[in-house]
Amino acid sequence: MSENEQTNPTFNNTDTSLPTEQWEQKLLENEKTATSFSHPEKETPAPSKQSSHGVWATLLLVTFLISACSGIYLTMHPAAACKSSHNAPAQTIENKEDSSATAALAEAFGKASNKPGIAWIKVRGVIAQDNNTSPFSRPSGASAIAKRIREAAESKNVKAIVLDINSPGGTVASVQNIYSELLNAKEKGKKVVALFRDVAASGGFYIAMAADKIVAEPGTITGSVGVIMQTSNIEGLFDKIGVKITPITSGKYKDIGSSYRPMTDAEKALLQDMVNDTYTQFFAAVKAGRPNVKPEDLTEYTDGRVFTGQRAYNLGFVDKLGGEEEARKLAGELAGLKDPKILTQRSDSLRDFVFSFGSTMENQSLTKQIQALATPSVSYLWIN
Numbered sequence: 001m002s003e004n005e006q007t008n009p010t011f012n013n014t015d016t017s018l019p020t021e022q023w024e025q026k027l028l029e030n031e032k033t034a035t036s037f038s039h040p041e042k043e044t045p046a047p048s049k050q051s052s053h054g055v056w057a058t059l060l061l062v063t064f065l066i067s068a069c070s071g072i073y074l075t076m077h078p079a080a081a082c083k084s085s086h087n088a089p090a091q092t093i094e095n096k097e098d099s100s101a102t103a104a105l106a107e108a109f110g111k112a113s114n115k116p117g118i119a120w121i122k123v124r125g126v127i128a129q130d131n132n133t134s135p136f137s138r139p140s141g142a143s144a145i146a147k148r149i150r151e152a153a154e155s156k157n158v159k160a161i162v163l164d165i166n167s168p169g170g171t172v173a174s175v176q177n178i179y180s181e182l183l184n185a186k187e188k189g190k191k192v193v194a195l196f197r198d199v200a201a202s203g204g205f206y207i208a209m210a211a212d213k214i215v216a217e218p219g220t221i222t223g224s225v226g227v228i229m230q231t232s233n234i235e236g237l238f239d240k241i242g243v244k245i246t247p248i249t250s251g252k253y254k255d256i257g258s259s260y261r262p263m264t265d266a267e268k269a270l271l272q273d274m275v276n277d278t279y280t281q282f283f284a285a286v287k288a289g290r291p292n293v294k295p296e297d298l299t300e301y302t303d304g305r306v307f308t309g310q311r312a313y314n315l316g317f318v319d320k321l322g323g324e325e326e327a328r329k330l331a332g333e334l335a336g337l338k339d340p341k342i343l344t345q346r347s348d349s350l351r352d353f354v355f356s357f358g359s360t361m362e363n364q365s366l367t368k369q370i371q372a373l374a375t376p377s378v379s380y381l382w383i384n
Contacts, residue, residue, distance in 0.1 A: 116159045117341035118331050119152035121145065123163060126381070127170025127178065127203050142174035146181045153185035157343060159335035160191040162327050163211060169203030169224065169381040172278055179285065182210035191334035195327040196220040196318070201306055203380035206282055209289030212334055215327040216318045220309035223317075224382035225286055225302035227279045229271060231257045278378055292316045306382060 123145055130141030152158045163182070169175065182192055194200075194208035196216035201224035208214050216222060238245065238260065245260040256267045283302055290298070293316040301307065301315060312318040320326055332340035 114157070115341060116157050116335070116337060117343040118160045118162055118328065118335070118337075119148075119155070119158045120162045120164060120342045120344070121148050121152065123165045123167050123178070123204065123207070125167060127167055127174050127207075129171070129174050142170065142177055146177050149178065149181040149185055153181075153188045153190055155343075158190060159337060160193065160331040160340070161185060162331050162342075163192065163194045163207065164197065164324075164327075165194060165200045165204045165208060166197035167204035168199050168201050168383070169206070170379060171203075172227070172281075172378050172380055175203035175206050175380050176281075178207045179210050182207065186210070186212070191331060193327050193331040193334065195324065196222055196309060199382070201382035202226065206285055206380050209285045211289070213319045213330055214317070215320045215322050215330060216309035216312060217323060218308065218310040218313075218321055220312075221306050221382075222309060222312050223301060223306045224304060225282055226304035226380075227275045227282065227378060228381055228383065229275055229378045231263065232259045233262060234259050235261055275378060282380060290317055 127142050127145075129143060149161065152161050161182075186192055192211040194211035194214045196204075196208070196214065197220065199221045200208060200216065201222055205222055205225060245258075247255045247258065247260075249255050253267065253270065255261075256270065257263065286293075286302060287298060297315050301317070307315075309318060309321065313321050320330060328340060328342070332338065
């Protein structure tokens, strides 16, 4: 063995001694090995999760919709309460008057407490009927107020009613409906106190005439005992845009108060007679509700003018000056209650929340606005 071979024992073991084909194969293997160290292969990407995310989102949406529908259904159709096993024998259908809808709702007053107390009922804004026809509309308007008064009158826990008024009045029939319900509540032994807020004028003043006592702030705007009926005439506007209305009627007074032509003197006389008759009804209610007012003051201050709560107190139209606390204590005194509690109805907040969308959308519709403008109404209403 040569010296060279002894100093380099590995020389004869190099790959240069391999055949050409094996040498090339060895080079390729070495190249792959080197590449794997310098550039590691990327992991195979996981399958896309987009499809799974879509499935879960759909399931969550379906679950939410089912839960929402179930909640609304249970709110509108509450389960019947279970009867006690030791109750008296079942009565006949004819004897179950207390199970009527009004009586059941009336018992909502005072559910939070079995002690007697006061029903606090608010009257806000213009007093008129609710004309919403949508199935998703929330009950409101004069009928809803009258219903709450009936429920309070039927409740055994309610000993007095405070009518919290902040209203410029409203349509004649709606005002008289609330007035009649208050009289009925008094016939059933309930004491009624009216509380005047910022404004309690015209129809708001009218419904207070059914109260046993009236409380008002010194700066309250009240009065406006009178009737108003307004009609519009858009004939000039239609002439400018070339529109002509031709009514076909069965009688000469069928389109009385039409907005498309001037009113005749005979028509004005007919409407004035109707307004005077409606005013007579208002005056009679004030005279019956405020017997201590002097006849001369009654005549002078029922000509449509407004006056302050302080002036109303001086004249005898108001019994006491004050606010909420004074009204509550006065109602308690009349009902013989010490520190009377305010009883409220069962909350239907979810139903009101859902139905409020339908009411708002329908009230803002163009058809409703046009109808309100085109239909004349006789009103106990203060308009400034």
